[in-house]
Amino acid sequence: MHFLGMDGGGTGCRAAVSDRTGRIIGRGQGGPANINTDVEQAAENILAATRQALGNSGVAPEGLVAVLGLAGGAMGAARARLGGLLPFARTLIVNDAVTATRGALGPGDGIVAALGTGSVFAVQRGGIIRQFGGRGFLMGDEGSAAVLGRCLLAQAMRAADGFAPMTPLLADILTEFGGIEGIIGFGNRALPAEFGALAPRMTGSDDPAARQLLDDAADHVAHVLTVLQDGGALPVVFQGGLGPWYARRLAGHWPIAAPLGNGVDGALEMARQSEEAS
């Protein structure tokens, strides 16, 4: 029996295959694997990455115990459809936040705060991982780069209307985007990652509008972490592009830890454990 660990999202997927001892026999990568947007495409790209990882090892996909951590993996219906398209001996599909958490924390208790283009939180207690927050650009992802960027653009339009104080950064944004009309046009076509590209200008700025939005975001993240700590003091791993900024900003509240590994490591470890348990 061999083991497949996979981490997949909107931009691509990465795979690793190991034997029973944990020795890696190959790695692979492929295209997007977000089952919330395209299950068939995800299945194709997952198989391609798996075949690349298997290489000429002689191991067949049918001989793999697989754990797939995928964007959209919390959606039960999509998970069931994907499962039917894959040939593995056993397949466990979980949200990519789960495998990222297992990779970051190893087997120990802790909290992962993933703050990149989107945001999501996970808690591991006694080996059980629970995911919180996230929920996407439209109705969630509080504290994420994409939401911060969108708030900055919205604030620039409010300032242009006189409903909020104009600041140097907001004035720059209005000029660069071509005023309110340009911002609306950008919003009609931009992906969350393009909104998120504005976040580094906020974290690297002393502008009062940026500072206010970042204060609100940090307060929100602190509130979420306080609820998740539930009176405890678990180590917190901050990940994603804004992870280092939040780690500095919220230092002193709780122990802050570096990640032990990535989502592929976590998925592989979960696959090997599932075999031991079975």
Added chain:
Amino acid sequence: MHFLGMDGGGTGCRAAVSDRTGRIIGRGQGGPANINTDVEQAAENILAATRQALGNSGVAPEGLVAVLGLAGGAMGAARARLGGLLPFARTLIVNDAVTATRGALGPGDGIVAALGTGSVFAVQRGGIIRQFGGRGFLMGDEGSAAVLGRCLLAQAMRAADGFAPMTPLLADILTEFGGIEGIIGFGNRALPAEFGALAPRMTGSDDPAARQLLDDAADHVAHVLTVLQDGGALPVVFQGGLGPWYARRLAGHWPIAAPLGNGVDGALEMARQSEEAS
């Protein structure tokens, strides 16, 4: 010379044609005319509604001075493209909020707060109309039904995670939508109007979560109106599905007036005035 007044948006357009004295010689209606989403379709539907209004009057489209108040009419590039597709003797394209304001207020000074699926504000002073706010579902439309509905769904997901207090209405929403997964699925496919359909359940409820979101929205609208009043006490006309609720909620702050007419009336009046002025 005859005059065409038109009011067009995402769901349809309405036209009226009058002679120099203001006597209506015909009315028409047609399909969507949102030039922010489809300029060619808007041109077609505008012409169809115009021909219907002209009927067998013997007046040709080429003999019309036209004022078109259209959704997306604030977007200069789209406005220029549409202008090139229309045969009228003179064409003035403005945002539908402008013609709605002129229709609601007549020639007098005042403020229109349009709070329906979206939201937009306009001020008329000395015959000059300026538009504020709005800016769409993604980055603006504060206080609108669509944004309120989206906030309610986001709050239900936060409550399910333990990050906000669970209330009876939030619990009902979670059950009806099929939990967090159901809400995310709805958000992936729903139009703003479908989010907005939740607003009447909020305004008709004593639920603490609904009350909090409505308090925030009312505070925001009050702030916007305070800025727009600029120390004055202009009459405010509340329009849109949530208009009556805001009018009751904000009564006593400023004089509240009923609308004199609709957007077609306003467009027609603007068309006749433009001829007098030229």
